[in-house]
Amino acid sequence: QEVDAWYRAAPQLEVATTPAQDDAWEEVARACHAAGIDETVELDREAVQGVCASPVFRAGLSMRTSATVQPARLALGLRQRLLERGVRIFERSPVVALTETGIATADGSLRAGATVVAVNTATARFPGFRNALAVASSHIVLTEPVPDVLDDLGWTGGEAIADARTLLHYFRTTNDDRIAFGWGGGRMGFGARRRPALELDLDAVGQASRSLVRFFPQLAGRRIERAWGGPIDVSPTHLPVFGSRGRVHHGFGFTGNGVGPSYLGGQILASLALDCRDDVSRLALVEPADKRFPPEPLRFLGGSAIRRALVAKDAAEEVGHRGGPITRLVAGLPRRFGLHLPR
Template identity: 55%
Template sequence: MRHDAHGWWIADAGPPSPLPPLAGDVRADVVVVGGGYCGLWTAWHILEAEPEARVVVLERERCGLGPSGRNGGFVNSLWLSLPALRERFGATAAETLARASRDSVEAIGAWCAAEGVDACYRRVAHLVLSAAPHQDGVGAAAVDGEEVVALTREQAQAICASPVFRGGVLVRTAATVHPARLAFGLRDRLLARGVRIFENSRVVALRGTTAQTEGGRVLAGAAVVAVNARSGALRPLRQRLTVASSHIVVTERVPDVIDALGWSGGEPITDGRALLHYFRPTPDGRILFGWAGGRMAVGARAGGRAEVDSEVIARTVRDLHRFFPALAGRRIEHAWGGPIDVSPAHLPSVVALGGRGVHAAFGFTGNGVGPAHLAARSLASVALDRRDDASGLAIVEPPTARLPPEPFRIAGAALVRRAIVRKEAAEEAGARADPVTRAVSGLPARLGMHLVR
C-alpha cells in the first residue's frame, strides 16, 4: 500500500508541470492568495463579471495538490443543513442559501461540459445512511419529500447492499467528481484566460491589499484569501475555526464487489456518525472509503499526522471491511489524509479581514467541493465591491462564533475527539459508553458549535 500526503486522485490525474514563483513586483486588480478550489473559482468568477480584470493567484505550493485535489470528490449542496440554516439565519435567507448551493452543484457540471474538462462529473444523489442503531433518524429533520427523501432499510439496501445499512435519506442535488482533474482543469482554463498564477509563492505578509512573497510583491486593488485550514494563521480568524483531519483509503479495482452490492448508480454515501465515514465507487471501479476521525492539529499546522497517520489508516481499513466484508483479502492500493478547516457553525464564511478591500473564506468543514464554488461567487462579488445576490448571501459576514485561544482550543478539541471516537465505537459494538465519555462527547452540541468534523 502506498501511503503519502497527496493520495490516489492526484497520482491518477498526474499533476501538471509547476509554474514559476513570483519574482519582482506586479500589479493587479485582485490578488488571490490560495490556489485551491475556492481561490481558483474566485478568479474565474471575477473574470466572468469583469473580463478585463487583472487577476493574480499566489499558491504556496502547487495548485490542486492540497485538499482540493485529494478529497472524496463529493459535490454536495447545503440542502441537508436547511433546518439548521433556518434556525441560524431565518427561513428566507436559509432557503436562498440552499438554492444557491444547489445552483453551484449544477454549475460545476455545466462548467466542465462547456470548458471540455474531463473531471468525471456525475450528477447523482447523495445518500446519508444509518449504519448502527444510534444513527437511526439521521437526516430526518431535513426530509421534505422533494430535495431530501426518506429511505427505508430495503430502499437503502437496493442502492448499495452493505449489511450495515439501516435506512436514512437521499439528497437529490449532488454529484461526484475526480477532484484532482477538476482542480488541474480549472488551473489550466484560468491560465488560458490570462490569469497569472505563481506557484511555490508563499505569502509572508499581507499589508492592506499588497501581498508579499519571498520573491516579490503583488500590488492590487483588492485581496482575497482562500487558504483552507491555513486560515488559522490569520490573526482575525484564529478563534473562528479548528483544524481536524480526514483520511482515505482506496482499493484495487473491484468491479465484481461493486456489482454484487448493486451499487451501479455510483452514489456517494456517508453514515450518521459525528466523525463520519464517507465512501463511493471511483470511475474505474475501485471503492474509496474515508473517515473524518483524524487527529486535531495545533493552530494552522497542516502537515505531519494530519496527512500521513498509519494508526488512523489502520482503523479506516477495519471500518471499510465492516461496511464491505467482501473486500477481505482485496488490496488497498493507496492511503492519504489531509487537514479540514472546521467552522463552529459547520458552514463556510466570507468575511472582511481588517482593512478595506481584503476578504477571506474559510470553514468548509470537509464539505468544500460544492460550497467552495458558492463561497467563491460571494468572494468575487465583495472583491469587486458589488452589491448583488452573491454578496448578499447569509454566509457573507455571518454572526461570529468564537472558540477559546490556543492551547485551550487544541486541548479541548482533542479531548472531545477522543471521547467521540470511544462513544461511537462502543455504540457500533452494541454497548453504551461510560458517563464521562458521553458527557465530554456531547459538549459541542450543548455549546451549539462544532469542534471536530
C-alpha cells in the first residue's frame, strides 16, 4: 500500500542479562532447526556486544528475518488508504451489542453479512469472551535523540532487542536516533474495565526508566521525553486465537510482536468472513481447543499476586539470587496450570 511506516529490515535479538536467562532460547532454536528453518543464529558475548555493547548483555539469539515499523504511522497510513478507496470509518462509535445480523451502537445499528471483532482487550466486553483472555498493561519510555550514545554502543543497525526475563524488557531505536524502551510488568486489568493505571502507571514508567539506565549507563542524566502505556490482551496459550460464532468472527491475543502476526491475522479473518475454505482458514490458530482463565475476581486477584511474584523473582535474578521459595512457588503457578499471563 506504499505506506511510509519507517519500515526497516534488521534482525531481532533475544538477549540474556542474568545467568538465569542464559540459553532461554534453546527451545526456539531447536524448533527452527527441526523444521528446517534457517532463521536463528546463537550469539556469544562477543558477538552480541558487537551488535549492542550494553554491559549487561551476556549472550543472545538473533532472528534474522525481522523488521520494525512505526505502528502508529502504519495504522494511520492504512486508514488513509481505506478512505481513498471509499471505505467509511465510524470512529468513536462504541459497539454495545453484537447480533447475528450485525452490530448495535448507542446511536444506531448496522446490518451486515459478517462481523469481524478485532478490538484487542475490548474483546472481553462481549459475552462468551470474558474468560478467554487476560488483560495487563505494558509501558514504554522514549529518550531524547541520543545519536552519540547509539554510536558508542555500536547499535546502529536498527535491531529490535528484548531480554529473556519473564516480565521482559523490549527496546528499539527510532529513525531520529531515540531509544524506545518498554517493560511488561504493569498491573492486571479487571475484566474489560479501562482502569487509568492501565494507560499510564507511574510506577511502571519509573521501573522502565531505571532499567533503561541499567542497560545503557550512558543515558544517565539524559531526558525522557515521552512515556505511555496501554492494556494488552493475552490468551491462555499466549498464541492468537481466531474463530467464528455464526456470522461473527473474532481474533485476539496478539501479545508481543503483534504487527507482524496481524498481517496473517487479517488474512485469516478475511477468509472466515468470506466463508473461504482454504489453507489459511484451516491453520491451527483457528478454532483451537477451548481454554479459559478463571473468572473475575479470581483472575484479577490471582493474576496480580502472580505478577508481583514474577517481578520479585526477576529482580532477585538480576542480583544473582533465585528469590524465596514462596516467590518461586507463586511465580510458577501459571506454568503448573498450563496458562500464560501477559508479559
